Amino acid sequence: SQELEQSPQSLIVQEGKNLTINCTSSKTLYGLYWYKQKYGEGLIFLMMLQKGGEEKSHEKITAKLDEKKQQSSLHITASQPSHAGIYLCGALGGSARQLTFGSGTQLTVLP
Amino acid sequence: NAGVTQTPKFRVLKTGQSMTLLCAQDMNHEYMYWYRQDPGMGLRLIHYSVGEGTTAKGEVPDGYNVSRLKKQNFLLGLESAAPSQTSVYFCASSYGDSRNEQFFGPGTRLTVL
Numbered sequence: 001s002q003e004l005e006q007s008p009q010s011l012i013v014q015e016g017k018n019l020t021i022n023c024t025s026s027k028t029l030y031g032l033y034w035y036k037q038k039y040g041e042g043l044i045f046l047m048m049l050q051k052g053g054e055e056k057s058h059e060k061i062t063a064k065l066d067e068k069k070q071q072s073s074l075h076i077t078a079s080q081p082s083h084a085g086i087y088l089c090g091a092l093g094g095s096a097r098q099l100t101f102g103s104g105t106q107l108t109v110l111p
Numbered sequence: 112n113a114g115v116t117q118t119p120k121f122r123v124l125k126t127g128q129s130m131t132l133l134c135a136q137d138m139n140h141e142y143m144y145w146y147r148q149d150p151g152m153g154l155r156l157i158h159y160s161v162g163e164g165t166t167a168k169g170e171v172p173d174g175y176n177v178s179r180l181k182k183q184n185f186l187l188g189l190e191s192a193a194p195s196q197t198s199v200y201f202c203a204s205s206y207g208d209s210r211n212e213q214f215f216g217p218g219t220r221l222t223v224l
Contacts, residue, residue: 001170004153031211042115042201042215043154088153097211098144098169101153 002027002091004102012108013079021074021105023089029069031092033099038085046074046087076107084109113137115216117202123222124192132187132219134202140214142207143185144169145177147198148218154201160185161207192223 003026013019023032031050035043047056049065049072056063060077076083086106090099115136124130134143141162146154156169160179174196176188185204189196199220203213 009151033212035215040218040220042217043203045212045214048210048212090154092211097142097205097207098156098159099154099213101146101155103151103153 002093002100004089004091004100006087006089006102006105008105009103010106010108012110014110015080016078019076019079019107021087021107023072023074023102025070025091027070027091029065029072029091032065032072033090033092034063034072034074035088035090036085037088037104043088079107079109081109081111083107115202115204115214117200117216117219119219120217121220123224124189125224126193128192129188129190130192130221131189132200132202132221134185134187134204134216135183136185136202136204136214137183138204138214139182140204140206141182142205142211143179144203144205144213145175145185145187146201146203147171148201149198157187157200194223197221197223 005024034046052067052069062075065072086104088104089102118133144159145157148154158177163182166177178186202216205211205213
């Protein structure tokens with residue numbers, strides 16, 4: 001079965017700083033999703049990557065899938081308190097196209 | 112367009128009690144999923160459905176049953192709740208296409224005493 005490892009597990013940054021979250025897979029990734037979760041709420045879709053080397057951006061968040069398709073990174077530029085939450089990566093797989101998730105990265109942005 | 116809704120939002124059960132969690136989606140999605148989220152473990156798939164009348168086991172199905180009698184609804188049942196089932200439960204749905212973006216409900220926080 002596929003396993004996803006996220007690092008770091010938690011991150012505290014000062015507002016305005018840049019940060020990176022990594023997601024490493026034990027197998028080749030055929031679809032990698034990034035979600036954000038605020039405490040007590042559901043998951044909000046951020047972006048999906050499928051092709052090796054692919055990079056997508058949404059506002060100040062950029063995600064990239066490496067060429068070998070076994071690692072993805074999520075980069076936030078000039079972080080804001082609104083970026084705080086748990087970031088989860090999910091890998092697509094299985095007959096029902098279900099997602100296998102990493103354990104999440106808890107991001108705190110200090111004002 | 113409500114998206115994915117879950118009821119109830121919170122519930123406290125005693126060991127051995129039963130309950131049903133309801134998930135509803137109004138996006139005409141074929142696929143529906145039930146996940147549980149525990150601290151430090153991300154989300155794990157309990158059961159899923161690829162269409163009305165179908166269900167299948169996920170990664171952690173023991174102690175749960177599901178039904179998909181209507182396309183828009185996916186029910187998760189606990190026949191005899193155990194403290195190990197204390198968790199936050201999320202329902203998700205998708206079209207099941209190549210992109211398969213999953214839309215998540217707000218979650219149900221369940222405590223079993």
